[in-house]
Amino acid sequence: MATGRGEFFRSFMEGLDRIPAQPVAVTRQKNGGGGRPGADGRFAGPDRGQAGGRRTRRRPGAPQSPVRGTEPSCSGQAAGFPQIKSSSKENWLERLPSEILIKILSYLDAASLFCVSHVSKLLHRLANDDVMWQKLYTPEFGSQKWKPKTAADAAVKEDAAGDQSAGRWKKMYFRAMAGQDMNKWRKELKDISPYTGLPRQTEWVLRSLNVSWELTLCDHLGRESTLEHSRVFFFESSVIVRWSGGYVQYHHIRSIQLYGVRKEPLKSPKARKPHWRSLILKLDTKTQRHRVIGKDGLIKMLLLQPGVIVGIWRGQNRVAFIMVSLHFHKLVEKSLLGSPACPYSEPVDPPPVDDSDADLGLRGYTLHFVLHNTGTEIMSGHFRQLSCRTVQFQRGLVELRVINRTNLSQHRSLSGSIKLPWKFQDLEGAVENCCFMTLTLLDEFQKPFWCVSAPIYITMTKTSLSFDYKGDHFLMQYGNPDGEVRMKLVWLKEQKQFFLISLTVYVAVVKVNQRFSRAY
Template sequence: MAAGRGEFFRNLMEGLQRQPAKQAPEIRQPNHGRGRPRPGGRFARQGRGFSGHRRNERQKKVSSRSLGSGTEASYHPSCPGPPKNVSQIKSPPWKLNLLETLPSEILVKILSYLDPSSLFCVSHVSRLLHRLSNDDVLWQRIYVSEFGSRTWKPKTSDKCVVVEDTAQMEDCSASRWKKLYFKSMAGHEMNKWRKDLRDINPYTGLPRQTEWVLRNLNVSWELTLCDRLGRERMLEQSKAHFFESSVIVHWSGGIDLKFHHISTIQLHGVRKEPQRSHKTRKPNWRSLILELDTEPPYLYLGKDRLMKLVLLQLGVIVGIWRGKNQVAFIMISLHFHKLVERSLLGSPACPYSESVVLSPVVDSDPELGLHGYTLHFVLHNTGTEIMSGHFQQLFCRKGQIRRELVELRVIRRTSLSQHRSLSGSIKLPWKGEELEGAVENCCIMSLTLLDEFQKPFWCVSTPIHITMAKRTVSFDYSGHDFQMLYRNPDGEVKMLLVWLEEQKQFFLIGLTVCVPVAKVNKRFNREY
């Protein structure tokens, strides 16, 4: 055995050291045979009389012929030098791009059968398709078929700036008809629902068709809960309760989180596009409406034997199972003012910002901004309306401005004719996945304050709860005195109530709405 191995390695070394005269370095192929190598580079079972020298000569002839013609073989990195005509070397048929072999006219004809959305997606496949899919004639036909004929008149903003970068020049020379088509489509879709929102209800000062537009556009609202570890969970709405000036959105399934584990809550308006097929699902546009951190302090609205309600900022109610600290449901009240715009025109990371329209300055009126207010006030819960009122010609004189607040006295406790009774008991019903109940002494307040020009000045929809009054608020009623307070940087609301034991109902005997003087000065360009 040892003698056999020694002879094998000795013959192998002799074959490796033996070099043919004037011969290029050969590329040895792996020996798949089981035979023993022989002197001179010949191996057993490699071929019938085919020597390594003859194989190398044939490879040299093939290589020289292929490099000369550029059509029979490709350049190999192991060759002694680079080929003279590298550009003439053709790729294998399976590596060719068949689209590049077709004339541009045929490709444009093929692209003309695509719809605009598919054509837009195809433009991101390659540079060739990007250039052809931006053809002006192609997009002009699409525009004419959708909106009718139009003569193109370039504007100053459409002209391209002289640039040196080729990529920027290609972007600048993109189809003007394509830009016009998408601009017209966005405006056409927006004008449809904006036209429906022009009809204003004089009683509320809000568009009449807000609920119809939201339902027609298939708008819903989604919650994104982020825990302390950075994990996110998205929840689709369970129910939506519409009222005159607000909507209450409810989420009650699949939360499975403890309240102290939630770090942030995001609310997005989502427009769900109708799916033509169950196999194709298009992403829905999401518009950020609000984002808040669940940091203390919290306001406890109330509790019953199963549930306790926690009020966060911006009117977010969290229902927590008592004894478990487990979130059962989340409820948010949204005011109708600019709700369609906030649910559609924002981005996933940035909310819709309303353009501030200042009221006209009237120098002939020295107290502009202190009179002529109109208030639409509603108290309700998720199912019924507790109280609704419309109050006009509210005012505040300069001498009545206190604590940098403009006080609008809506219902005076000294005027018995203005007092209002509240229907039924004040409570907020809730419903989990399998259980339901109601928390007493809390409800939803929807407030719409219009200025002198009947434009929305302050709009809010938020939960509110009843507390015991610290002192007697009325001497005309024999009953327990209560109050309801709401305060935020945009204004304050104070309500005084009396509980009549015989009638088993509340009476609203005082209502005052306060707005900051700085807000009035900014709106009416004043310096009160």
């Protein structure tokens, strides 16, 4: 029904555009002459020149005037050409009475009506008519008894009921529509895993909602190209998304924007409509300097913070692929509830404050830590009861020692080598010494406090980090405004594997103070 209304409106607009232009009438003299009287007092007829009754021959190649009996203009325009107003420049739609336009708009569904409101000021005013939106709202939500479950929901309901301004029914319609759609998948996200502190069904919800991720690459001229993901890799607490670069030159890219997109099934009538895009990440490649984190015989990998890997063909500067790792924390909301210009803003839910607890925010942390690539987990660990003392504050960071270098019982080996496989069409390979890190830090109330999933790479140190092992020593480091991660590893030649001998997590004191209302 909604599609039929949209087709009717589209056909109506096309019909108006096909109306031919009205011909311009030329006023002729009563005596049948087409021009002014000549020197002898006679009028110049249709086949006579200005000087008398003789015919004026046209020079070969000279343009012929379509209207006779007109004088050349003194302006720069062509002589004798009347000003004909093209039908394509005339807005025939706005010449219709408002009653007819409202009648036409009443056949549209909510999505089409919302799009039409951005065409012109007149359509914006008519498409926001409260009577039309009330007729759309009442059949879908008027008979439903909605009972608020929280104080926030009750406040929204009271605001909608007390709002008597223009556009009230339009706001109520979209609020009800958004709430109805979100309730379907929010119920599935209430089942929290005690191991990771994240919803168990995040992957299932993303797949059932047909959520995908798109990249928009913008060059220095403002031209945009959109890439759809070619492959996704789901893990327990993150997902790796990969896009094929095609023929894009890296030095032409001005900015990279990551969007979450919910696509309707092809058989659905909503599949024709443009998909809603929710901005997740935006970075400027000109101001954000890249770092080479590894390469093989074909590919050179560049790292752009806060965590975008760009694979470049060696010697060509052409993009082969782009990879991003997304943490599961609020990923469904980030992929659906943001806008094309503004990312989703996570609501602040502070824990209960206990003024009698002097060490609130410094103890009781739980860490779920994973090192992985696109296919396998290199290392996974779960650590409880992490704490810090105020004397351990360094550079404005709270230090949480997860694996102590001096405690040999805590050291653990990594399964397999640290490498990141890649694939482009029929070509594939692996870049050594880099992978992905997924970190989930829970506070003492088992709520996510710091969640990050990003690329990480190893660098060799010149000095020995531990005298308990013989072999080459390496560092793996990551940092952003919320905190830092520092790992120390040893390569055991006989076992041909890495050994993790130290893992330390640093959290920004500012982040702790904001979360727990402290003043450390």
